[in-house]
Every structure is written in structure tokens, then in C-alpha cells.
Amino acid sequence: MKFERSKDWWMARARREGDAVIGAGLLALDPKPDERASGAQIAAVEETRIAFGKFVNLMRRRRGFSMEQLAQAADLDASELLVIEDDVHHVPEPRTVFKLAETFEVSQRRLMQLAGLAAANDAGFRREAVRFAARSESVQKLTPEESSALEAFVTVLSEQEPKRAK
Amino acid sequence: MTVDVSTIYLLDVETGESVEAELRDAIEQAQLDDWQTKWQPALLTVLQELARKGVPMSQWPQSWHWNWAQKTAKVQGLLAFRGFSVVARGETQGLAQVDLTKASREPSQAGKPLVYLDYLEVAPWNRPDFGPVPRLRGVGSALITAAVALSDEEGFKGRLGLHSLPQADAFYRKIGMTDLGPDPAYQNLRYFEMTVEQARTFLEGEQDR
Numbered sequence: 001m002k003f004e005r006s007k008d009w010w011m012a013r014a015r016r017e018g019d020a021v022i023g024a025g026l027l028a029l030d031p032k033p034d035e036r037a038s039g040a041q042i043a044a045v046e047e048t049r050i051a052f053g054k055f056v057n058l059m060r061r062r063r064g065f066s067m068e069q070l071a072q073a074a075d076l077d078a079s080e081l082l083v084i085e086d087d088v089h090h091v092p093e094p095r096t097v098f099k100l101a102e103t104f105e106v107s108q109r110r111l112m113q114l115a116g117l118a119a120a121n122d123a124g125f126r127r128e129a130v131r132f133a134a135r136s137e138s139v140q141k142l143t144p145e146e147s148s149a150l151e152a153f154v155t156v157l158s159e160q161e162p163k164r165a166k
Numbered sequence: 167m168t169v170d171v172s173t174i175y176l177l178d179v180e181t182g183e184s185v186e187a188e189l190r191d192a193i194e195q196a197q198l199d200d201w202q203t204k205w206q207p208a209l210l211t212v213l214q215e216l217a218r219k220g221v222p223m224s225q226w227p228q229s230w231h232w233n234w235a236q237k238t239a240k241v242q243g244l245l246a247f248r249g250f251s252v253v254a255r256g257e258t259q260g261l262a263q264v265d266l267t268k269a270s271r272e273p274s275q276a277g278k279p280l281v282y283l284d285y286l287e288v289a290p291w292n293r294p295d296f297g298p299v300p301r302l303r304g305v306g307s308a309l310i311t312a313a314v315a316l317s318d319e320e321g322f323k324g325r326l327g328l329h330s331l332p333q334a335d336a337f338y339r340k341i342g343m344t345d346l347g348p349d350p351a352y353q354n355l356r357y358f359e360m361t362v363e364q365a366r367t368f369l370e371g372e373q374d375r
Contacts, residue, residue, distance in 0.1 A: 001191045003172045003315045011184055013311065014177035014304025019294040020337035022306025024328040025263075025285035026352060027240050079210060 045116035046088045051129035052114040055157075057085045058150045059104045061142055074103040091116065106157040114157070128156045169194070176254055176304040187254035189308055191316075193244045193261055197251045200258035200289075201241050208290040244285070250312040252305050260288040260305035264313055270325055272344050272359040280325035280359070281317035286310070295333060306334075310341070314365050324365020329355040341368055 023029075060070045060081075067085075071078040076099055083090040097115045101108040112118040114129055135149040142150070172189040249263040268282035286309050292301040310326075318324045329352045330338050338358040339345060348354040360368065 001172075001312070001316055001319055002170050003189065003312060005174075007175045007184060010175035010304065010308070011177060013307040014175070016340075017303050017307045017337070020306070020340075021293055021295045021331070021333040022310070022337055023287050023331035023334050024283050026329070026355070027237070027263075027285045028287040029331055029353065029355065079206070082210060 047133070048114050048120075048126055048129045049088045049116045051133040051153075052092075052111070052116070053085045053088060054133050055114065055150075055153065056081065056100060058142060058146060059154075060085075062147070062150065070103070074099040076100075104154075106154060107159075110157045110159075125156070128153065132156075174252070174304075174308050176252075176259070176302040176308070179301050179303050185254055185302060187252055187259065187302075187308070189312055190251045190253060191312070193247075193249035193251050193263065195245065197253075197258045197261060198242055198245065201261070202238065204257060205289055206238075212290065212296050247284070249285075250309055250316075252308050254302060258289065259292055259302055260286070260309050262286040262309040262313060264316060266320060266322075268327060270327065270359060271346055271357065272361060275325060275359075275361055278325060279320075279322050280327050281313050281320065281322055283310070283313050283326060283328035286328070306337075307341075311369070314360065314368055317365065318369070323362040324360065324369065325362060326360040326365065328358055330358050331355065 060067070063070075065073065067078045067081045070076070071081055076096055080092070080096055084092050084096070092115050094112070094117055097111050097117060098108050101111040104111075109118065110120075110125070113120040113125065120126060132149055132153040135145065169190050169192045172191075174187050174189045175184045176187050177183075178185050244261070244263050247263045248266065249261065251258055251262075252260040262283060263285040265282040265284045266279070268280060270276055270278045270280045286306065288305045288309075290296055292303070292305050294301065314324050314326050317326055326343075328338070329349060332355070335345070335356055335358075342364045343358040343360045344364070346357045346359060349357045
């Protein structure tokens with residue numbers, strides 16, 4: 001299909017557009033995250049996932065890595081690291097979590113639990129995760145408080161789960 | 167399939183100059199590559215900037231809760247549909263996909279065939295809501311023009327339907343489309359339609375001699 005109009009005609013159209021943001025259709029709106037399960041369940045998963053995002057963020061910064069550098073070191077996609085650090089709704093791929101655990105040298109199983117991909121047996125773990133998330137702020141440099149919160153949490157992540165009761 | 171290329175003109179906001187561009191009546195692999203290698207990183211840059219400034223996610227533009235993989239897959243799927251693209255300065259500046267199988271809803275033309283604009287998106291660097299960056303203006307208008315012209319060519323007399331993004335509602339009213347209200351089947355996006363009369367005005371409006 002050819003559509004011919006003069007330069008003036010097109011320029012008048014462009015000017016009329018002004019600062020309008022033009023878009024249409026659900027695809028342009030960008031998809032929402034997948035439908036999720038019950039409210040309480042989601043809240044619990046998201047609580048630990050906030051800790052997961054903060055953990056990845058702090059570990060990355062402690063090593064002085066940019067997202068690209070971490071992506072390269074862990075053989076991951078930088079765009080996924082970005083959503084992991086910033087979007088609690090994002091459900092990370094298992095492979096990504098394994099790669100991150102490998103890179104940060106923490107328990108893969110624990111990190112899977114933190115990412116909400118596996119259930120933890122102990123309530124204490126979740127409590128630790130929430131406490132960690134509450135203590136850390138997203139700022140440029142790692143503060144001494146963040147460093148010690150991170151150290152403590154790395155210890156928790158490295159610990160084995162308690163044996164099941166009974 | 168051969169691609170028809172029409173010459174159009176866009177406005178460079180920074181310099182006020184006109185920029186020659188191509189309106190192509192297809193979306194090809196080159197456009198999808200641009201989407202992935204240029205649009206997506208540009209969006210990420212905006213995200214990173216927001217994150218760097220410490221803006222909490224709750225205050226980010228509503229459309230940021232993305233499922234990238236899903237969106238990428240859908241965009242890749244555009245190759246299978248009839249679409250348009252605007253190319254300028256060697257880059258894809260905007261994309262649109264149309265569906266010719268839908269019917270009108272506006273009472274005066276209900277049931278008559280129209281061109282339904284399934285998807286319209288302009289490159290992130292052309293979006294004024296992403297910060298005061300140099301950009302080309304007129305990309306969205308050109309894609310809508312193409313859809314109306316196609317409707318005319320298909321014998322649909324310019325009838326056009328679309329679900330507007332919330333930030334675009336005012337624009338569709340400004341170009342004379344009829345607002346048929348929020349559509350629950352489309353996440354409550356407002357459905358707009360252009361009638362034959364409105365299309366005639368739209369296409370000929372400021373036509374010079």
C-alpha cells in the first residue's frame with residue numbers, strides 16, 4: 001500500500017501530535033505478570049523474594065559488579081538481573097537462581113527458597129529473610145550496616161536446614 | 167511479498183527540522199531485531215535510571231511490571247500478521263499491527279468491517295513520557311494514518327477501531343475518534359472507533375491543494 005502526501009501535510013500531522021504518547025493494544029500496554037495463587041501465599045513468597053532481590057543487589061555491589069559484569073560472570077541475561085533486583089513479582093528461572101548461588105557461593109537450595117521457587121521447612125528462615133530485607137537500603141555504596149546485614153545473611157544462606165521434626 | 171514504501175516526514179523535536187522517513191507496509195525481521203537490540207535496551211536504560219535515582223517501583227510508570235520473555239515472544243510473532251513500520255535514520259521508530267477480520271461497534275456503523283489496530287507502539291526514545299530526550303514526533307500519527315488509508319483501500323471506507331493506552335486517550339479524541347468507553351475484555355482500555363465521516367476528515371483535513 002502506497003500513501004502519498006506532501007511534506008507539509010506530514011509536518012502538520014507531526015506538530016499536531018504534540019507531546020501525546022500514542023499507543024494501542026494490550027501488547028503495547030505490556031503484559032502483566034502471570035496470574036498468581038492465593039493472597040496470603042503470595043505475600044509470603046513476595047516477602048522472601050524482596051530479600052532475594054536485595055540479596056542479589058548487595059552481593060553484586062559488594063563485588064563491585066555492574067549488572068552486565070555479573071551477567072557475564074554468572075552467564076546470565078542482564079535484563080533478568082534487572083528485574084530480579086527490582087521487581088518482586090518477577091519469578092526467576094531456576095537456572096538463574098542456580099547460577100547466582102554458584103557465583104555467590106551460597107546454598108543453591110536456600111537461594112531457591114529465597115526466590116520462592118522452593119518451600120522452606122523452617123519459619124526461622126523466612127524471619128531472617130524479612131529481617132535482612134528490612135535492614136538493607138538501595139543506595140549507591142554499601143553502608144557498614146548493609147555489609148554486616150549481608151554477612152549475617154550469607155551465613156544463614158549457607159546453613160543447612162534443620163532436620164524435619166519427628 | 168513485496169513491501170511498499172511511502173516517503174513521509176517526521177519532526178525532530180530538538181532541532182525543529184523535518185526528517186525524511188519510510189512508512190513500510192510490513193513488519194520485517196529487521197524491525198524485530200531493532201525491537202530486541204535497540205528498543206528493549208533503551209527501555210532498560212530508563213528503568214536503570216529510575217532505579218539509580220531510588221524511585222520506588224510503586225511510582226514507576228504503570229506499564230513497568232513486565233514479563234519480558236512473554237512480550238518478546240509476542241513481538242516476534244508479529245511477523246505473521248499484517249503490519250506497518252516507520253523507519254528513519256536507519257532505525258525502527260514505530261510499529262503497528264492490524265487485523266482485518268473485526269467488525270465495527272459504533273452504533274451508526276455497527277457490524278460493518280473495519281481495520282482493527284491490534285498493536286501500536288513507538289520507539290522508547292520517541293516517547294515524551296520517558297523523559298526529556300531528543301525524539302522524532304509524528305511516528306504514532308503516521309502509523310494511524312497508514313491504518314486508516316489501508317481501511318480505505320480495503321473498501322472499509324476508513325473505518326478504524328483500537329483499544330487505547332490510558333496515556334493516549336486524549337490524542338484519539340483530538341483526532342476526532344468516538345470514545346466507546348472502557349472495555350472489560352481488554353483490561354479496561356478504552357475502545358475508540360473512527361467512522362467513515364471522521365476518517366474522511368482525518369485523511370483530508372489539512373491536505374494542501
